[in-house]
Amino acid sequence: MTIWGQIVDSLPTNSDLWKWCIRELSGTCGVYRILPTSHAITFTLSRPGPRPFASGGRSDIWRLTDEDGRDQVFAVRSFRVYEQDPVDMIDKRYCKAVIVLKRANHPNILSIEGVAPKLFKFCVVSQWMPNGGLLGYVTKHPGVNRLELLIGVTRGLDYLHDNKIVHGDLKSSNILIDADGCPRLSDFGLRSIMKDIDPVNASTPSRGDAARYCAPELLDTNGAVRVEKKKPTNKSDIYSLSMVIVELVTGKIPFPDSSDPRVIIMISKGNRPPKPLQFDAPGMTPAVWKIAQKCWHQKAMERPEVKVVLQYLECPPNHGMCVHRVCSCPEREITDL
Incomplete structure (x- = not known):
């Protein structure tokens, strides 16, 4: 060995x-x-x-x-x-x-x-990782460019998928910030170690919190993550990425005013976080929110691949040189992400 x-x-x-x-x-x-x-x-x-x-x-x-x-x-x-x-x-x-x-x-x-x-x-x-998780980091550093953080997260996810690794538990607490302010994806693949081991604890708060980032195909309406019936996939990771975008835009966890069981029912029925009235977070624009909307599609096969998402996020901010259909330009639209 x-x-x-x-x-x-x-x-x-x-x-x-x-x-x-x-x-x-x-x-x-x-x-x-x-x-x-x-x-x-x-x-x-x-x-x-x-x-x-x-x-x-x-x-x-x-x-x-x-x-x-x-x-x-x-x-x-x-x-x-x-x-x-x-x-x-x-x-x-x-x-x-x-x-x-x-x-x-x-x-x-x-x-x-x-x-x-x-x-x-x-x-x-x-x-x-001295700077803790992603959401806590942007809360303590409100001036940090969140688009750069999101690009780093997406690059990490692209690396995992390129190596045929499904993260399976992507959320802000599993995105740690190193001493240089660089986001690092952690805990990928660890959920599988304990999956279906303890069904008695299926509705504990920790699982409910995880459900806020779970794709609808991984949930049931009984208040539990349906990991024993459906394995996480690249497409469910993309859904989780959309919830990370929600956190970076709003500075809050998805559905902050709803209980865990209610969130599970809402996601299963196709409900999603509402679009903010203003985009005050540095680097976060309506165009980024549209990417989140594409990534949280109810049907897994309709969600884009991570490489496509990364291509749009890395669009040059210079309006004259923009070669993609997404950038900080308010007139740009996502038509075929």
Whole structure:
């Protein structure tokens, strides 16, 4: 298994052979429920305290420091596994996800440093992102150009889809901002580790919050995310991206005045956030809102591919040089996104 990892690491990360090897390595590690020894971190982390930094769903976030003298801070996401849980199934999904997370390589992706089996049976270790999540960041920095942040998010999603990776849980809290103000997509693929494991908790607040970003085909009207019946897809990621646009335009979560169960029913019936009367957020224009409208189409197949969305978002702002049909020009219209 170590040799496999060395072979993969020696290949260009943009090659088809590299992508094929990642899929094969991920599948093999899942079948045998093992990870290459190189995936275990080599530095020593401080022991977890009595309480995590944050919790959500079936995982906890710990803020731990490197004790090897480098004075670095890391985020450790540990998964809570209970006595009645099918550990073998969780182990299989965990090993497959770690392979993908470890080798993700893009400026707008938060890859992991590795795993820490001496601390937790199931966990992933990543660099600590000092600026927190996307929505909190723009709230604290109202003057930041939100279009640039959105372009970074879309580039990250484009990288995942290009590598045949579905994020599955795209929302502002899973878009972290690094020290340079660059957005990084995190937690992609992690939802699958615990999917359909604990149906008793299907209507907990954490799942309700996630439902605000879920495409209608992933929801039912009973107040639960229908992950056991329908897997997230590239198209459901595009729907989630539309809700991220809503957050960047409004500075609020989608449907901020509605309860979680009501939001699920509203989305299933085709209701969407209302268009703002004003676009005051830097970089956010009516043209960007129209992109969101295309991305949240009720029918999955009618939503655009992420590369198409990115093409429109990257339209040059110079009116005379604009070669696409979307830019900051108020007269421009999205006709065939």
